[in-house]
Amino acid sequence: MELDPESVDSLYRTLAGAVVPRPIAWVSTASAAGEPNLAPYSFFSVAAVDPPTLSFSPSKVGGRKDTARNVAATDEFVVNVVTADLAEAMNATSATLPAGESEFDRAGVTPRASTAVDAPRVAESPVSFECRREETVDLGGSDLVLGRVVHVGVDDAVTTDGEMDVGKLDAVGRLSGSQYCYTRDRFGMERPD
Incomplete structure (x- = not known):
């Protein structure tokens, strides 16, 4: 099969099915009014080490979601690492909820005050990266x-x-x-000189 991106409706399934496994950014934000939000994003990566920069890409199809609106309004977010024991809770936060309904409550996880930003952390996550937005790049149907x-x-x-x-x-x-997938099946290789 050969695919021309200009000739198909979407490459989403090809991209999402071939670029695997992808880490999951469990992004917590707060609105300008302080209302917390929590949603998972698998189009996520480390963008740079110096300065330490993370990237995630929320879709704009159907309009910007709460996460993107909150980041645009506050310039802050937290990326919480999803572990095996939090997988079900993370999945629960992918549901589309009515305005005002808490993803934290729905998933049974605890918002915890962050140290350097106003967006909350997920208390149960063992690693949380508190971030300030550097830039948002318009990529058509998504933002980076x-x-x-x-x-x-x-x-x-x-x-x-x-x-x-x-x-x-x-x-x-x-x-x-x-x-x-779990990340339990690992192997090591030494980098050649």
């Missing part, structure tokens, strides 16, 4: 949000000798459709 990490909260339980330990973190990844 770039956020500088201004504070990181890491539970000591997911570290070994002061460093992140992926075995202890037990993060999950997104595949395609309703498919997810």
Whole structure:
């Protein structure tokens, strides 16, 4: 099969099915009025290390969602890492809720005050990256949000000798459709000189 992006309705299923596994940004925000919001995004990555910058890409199809509106209004967000024990809660926050209904309540997770931004963290997540928006790039049907990490909260339980330990973190990844994966089956390779 050969696909011409200009000749097909959408490459979403091809992109989402082939670029796997994808990490999940569980993005918490607050509106200008202080109302919390929580939603998962699997179009997410580290964009840069110096300065530390994360990126995620919310869709605009059908209009901007609460996360994108909140980031535009406040310039702040938190990326919470989704672990195996939080997968069901994360999935619950992907539902479209009526205005005013809390994703935190629906998922049974706790909003916790952040250190450097007004957007709350997910208390149960072992790693939270507090970010200030650097730039939003209009990509047609989506926005690319770039956020500088201004504070990181890491539970000591997911570290070994002061460093992140992926075995202890037990993060999950997104595949395609309703498919997810554990990050437990790992192997190592030394980088050649």
